[in-house]
């Protein structure tokens with residue numbers, strides 16, 4: 001059976017390595033971060049992802065999953081190498097490919113036999129070509145046989161294991177029969193369409209998919225603004241639209257907007273790529289602009305109710321960029337906190353899973369911030385509660401108790417996840433986004 005190597009033990013890398021080990025392959029995970037590798041070797045994922053620790057431990061116990069800092073040895077011992085390193089944004093929105101380039105050079109120096117190099121990191125069109133060119137240049141005339149291909153990931157944090165094992169599709173971007181055969185064989189047991197394309201098409205599919213999903217979210221947020229003006233309910237509008245199978249209800253949840261390590265970065269990168277190609281990018285720019293505006297709307301909701309926010313205690317419930325993850329990268333909640341801090345608010349925050357990441361991000365950054373151990377502690381003495389992540393447990397809170405703990409019973413629902421009517425019955429002043437400018441108190 002072919003030996004796999006996964007370079008980069010971030011979210012995509014760890015899930016890819018663990019899932020392939022779960023399918024019976026021998027996999028080596030490589031990273032430079034010693035502490036992360038120690039955790040992984042003990043079967044502990046360095047982040048929260050449902051179902052991952054079981055797979056990780058299973059792979060280690062069966063001697064199928066190994067972790068190492070020894071990049072050279074891992075490359076030499078493997079036939080298929082997945083590149084899963086980070087591709088962060090540069091100031092101008094384009095992609096920083098430093099890590100991908102470094103891996104390509106490292107592979108070039110360890111090309112002892114045929115290798116299939118597979119790009120999983122989200123990269124601009126042409127990256128696979130650059131990897132190939134770099135490896136050839138370094139090895140000169142005696143370059144051993146190798147192929148470079150693109151196999152984009154479509155993993156959502158919070159359901160990444162399930163998305164890996166039961167994907168909607170697998171995309172294989174290849175330019176040689178040998179690469180196609182190896183990759184098709186790796187995915188032979190997957191019960192989904194396997195689309196084989198040229199490499200540029202595969203690289204575009206990834207960006208086009210993420211930008212399209214982000215566009216759906218910004219579109220429904222635009223509709224939410226309209227609903228606010230005319231007294232309509234955006235969630236019902238989304239239901240009405242979503243029953244149309246061509247539209248589909250998924251990614252039509254209006255609210256605080258999209259965050260995370262993918263959509264904000266990928267929309268900007270796709271825009272930058274299109275602009276470089278001389279394509280009019282106003283549609284993509286608007287997706288980003290609408291998303292940025294969502295936080296201002298939440299601040300406005302607070303000002304509409306509290307009047308002056310300065311010195312008020314505002315508690316933010318939900319810090320992760322979405323539920324089922326402890327990831328706070330580009331989290332709308334963090335953006336809100338920065339705006340509230342500028343206004344001189346006292347801020348208290350709580351998240352069921354992300355508090356250690358929140359502390360790492362915020363400790364010492366703002367004077368007036370505190371961290372709560374529970375939603376009830378956050379509610380104590382608060383002038384307003386803002387819900388920023390759609391954690392299911394927030395819907396089950398004892399809102400009567402919350403109301404008693406708060407100084408004034410104001411709720412801003414940034415995710416449209418609570419029952420406005422029930423909260424109003426309990427005596428809250430409930431504010432949502434796209435709910436007809438709801439501002440009423442029983």
Ligand code: UGA
Pocket residue numbers: 122153154155156157158210213217250251252253254255256257258259260261262263321322323
């Ligand atoms: C996203 C894509 O969904 C994955 O297919 C892709 O593989 C991944 O990026 C990636 O490129 O690696 P992810 O960032 O984990 O996955 O999270 P999503 O579930 O897509 O949510 C992104 C953001 O959109 C979250 O902040 C979420 O709260 C927000 N969102 C999502 C909405 O505001 N409304 C919706 O209806 C859906």
